[in-house]
Amino acid sequence: MSFPVMSSASRVNGVLFILLLGAMLLYSTPRVVAFARTQEPSTAATQFMSGELLRQFEDYYDKGLFLRQPSVEAWASLQYLLFREGSSGVVLGKDGWLFSNEEYRVPGAYQQALEEHLSRIAEVEKTLKAHNKRLILLPLPLKLDVYEEYASRAPDARAKALYDDFLSGLRAQRIEVAPLREAFLAKKEQQPLFLPTDTHWTPYGARLAAQELARQHPELVGSTPYTSRQVAQKELPGDLSNYLQFSRELAPERFQPSPLPVFETLKAEQQASDAALFGEAAQPIMLVGSSYTKIDDWNFPGFLKESLRTDLQTTAVEAKGPFYAMEQFLAGQKLADPEITTVIWEFPVRTLLAEKPVTSGWQVAANQFF
Numbered sequence: 001m002s003f004p005v006m007s008s009a010s011r012v013n014g015v016l017f018i019l020l021l022g023a024m025l026l027y028s029t030p031r032v033v034a035f036a037r038t039q040e041p042s043t044a045a046t047q048f049m050s051g052e053l054l055r056q057f058e059d060y061y062d063k064g065l066f067l068r069q070p071s072v073e074a075w076a077s078l079q080y081l082l083f084r085e086g087s088s089g090v091v092l093g094k095d096g097w098l099f100s101n102e103e104y105r106v107p108g109a110y111q112q113a114l115e116e117h118l119s120r121i122a123e124v125e126k127t128l129k130a131h132n133k134r135l136i137l138l139p140l141p142l143k144l145d146v147y148e149e150y151a152s153r154a155p156d157a158r159a160k161a162l163y164d165d166f167l168s169g170l171r172a173q174r175i176e177v178a179p180l181r182e183a184f185l186a187k188k189e190q191q192p193l194f195l196p197t198d199t200h201w202t203p204y205g206a207r208l209a210a211q212e213l214a215r216q217h218p219e220l221v222g223s224t225p226y227t228s229r230q231v232a233q234k235e236l237p238g239d240l241s242n243y244l245q246f247s248r249e250l251a252p253e254r255f256q257p258s259p260l261p262v263f264e265t266l267k268a269e270q271q272a273s274d275a276a277l278f279g280e281a282a283q284p285i286m287l288v289g290s291s292y293t294k295i296d297d298w299n300f301p302g303f304l305k306e307s308l309r310t311d312l313q314t315t316a317v318e319a320k321g322p323f324y325a326m327e328q329f330l331a332g333q334k335l336a337d338p339e340i341t342t343v344i345w346e347f348p349v350r351t352l353l354a355e356k357p358v359t360s361g362w363q364v365a366a367n368q369f370f
Contacts, residue, residue, distance in 0.1 A: 090243035096253050097150035097196045098240040103142050103350050106156045114162075117352050118169040124326055124345075125175050131335055133286075133343050134176070138213060139166060140201070140292060140348045141181040143194040150196070163349055178213045195258045197238025199350075200292055203263050206300040207307075213344065214307035220285065220342065222310030225268035228302055232262040236297070265302025284339055285312040288329050289346030294318040300346070313340065322347045 091099045107113040125135045141163050144155050163181045170177045184193055184205070193205035201209070207228070214221055235257035248255050285308065287293060293300050294316035301314050315329040326345060334340060 087243045087245045090240050091153060092254070093150045093152050095150060096256060097147065098238065099144050099151060100199050100240060100350065102353055103144040103159060104153070104155060105353055106158045107353065110158050114165060114169060114352065118173060120323065121170070121175060122173050124330070127330055128343055132338070133340060135343050135345060136217065137170060137175060137177045138209065138344055138346050139163065139177065139180065140209070140346065141184050142350050143199065145181070146184050146188055147194060159353065162352060166349055166352065178216045180209055180212055183208060183212045195236065195238055197241045197258055198236065199239055200295065201298060203261055203299050206292070206298040207303040210300065210303035210307040213304070220308050222308060224309050224311065226265050226306040226309065227268045228263050228265040228299065228306045230261045231264050234260050234262055236260040260297060262297065263299040263302065265299060265306055283311050283313050284341045285310060286329065286334065286340045286343045287312050287314045287316070287346065288325050288343055289316040290320070290322045290325060290348055291318040292348060293346050321351045
């Protein structure tokens, strides 16, 4: 029994396939060349053998694919029209407010996860104490907790209890802490403390945190006056707006940037002291933090200098979380600096819902040391 063979159709398909391959080759060749120019010859061979180079190229090629953005926007627009949702990573709130989905995710083993984080912090405190350094934790409340009235979805009850649970755990381990939640709830109507379309606080939130730390720990306040003043005004789209991938025409109000005052902090006057004339004055305070400290827009180190009336040193890393910044400090030479007597650890509580503690290099060394 024989079957009919569509030879003409097969030839057409073959020709179309070859043309498609040729078109993709012409499109891809410049991108391959451009990617190759971004690579260091000294590391390319090692990355190729490990497969890392291929993964980097796939990511580079995918992000630059001409069909990618229209496809993403079409799908996101359909998702918004049907469900009034943004892309993964953001939860749409009321009046243009956006919240990170991190603040809605609560670990299934909530208590166990919290205890693991507390144990990790206790190891940090133990390491600092061994080097004659005092730790003061500065826990930042959840944006969703402070401005819950702008949420379109109610947060998990455990997320609302997270701040108090965290404080209780820290105090049970006798770790010094400067709570901020009550002050933020009390002052949130006076000035915007968080940006509506961003995960971070505003400069007003940063200044309030610095003032609260100084109020709760007056023994840290020095005698060198600093002054903070607004020097500019800018429009900030907000990092959460990156997850709004649907068409702007569907909800233009959600793409409005937030006004952001820009501050700078300067020493009020030069001190005619031996330290000022012949060398730098001692800086006994080290501020360790996340992007809330690292990003200049918030001016948190400046406000802290103003409130504490003293200079300070800073170790902060953006987009890595508070534990990573602390690891950097503990692994560096500053840990052995005898002039540093106090470490202030700026710690966003929302990271407790997003991060899973892991044993890092400095923890292994600390375990061996103790």
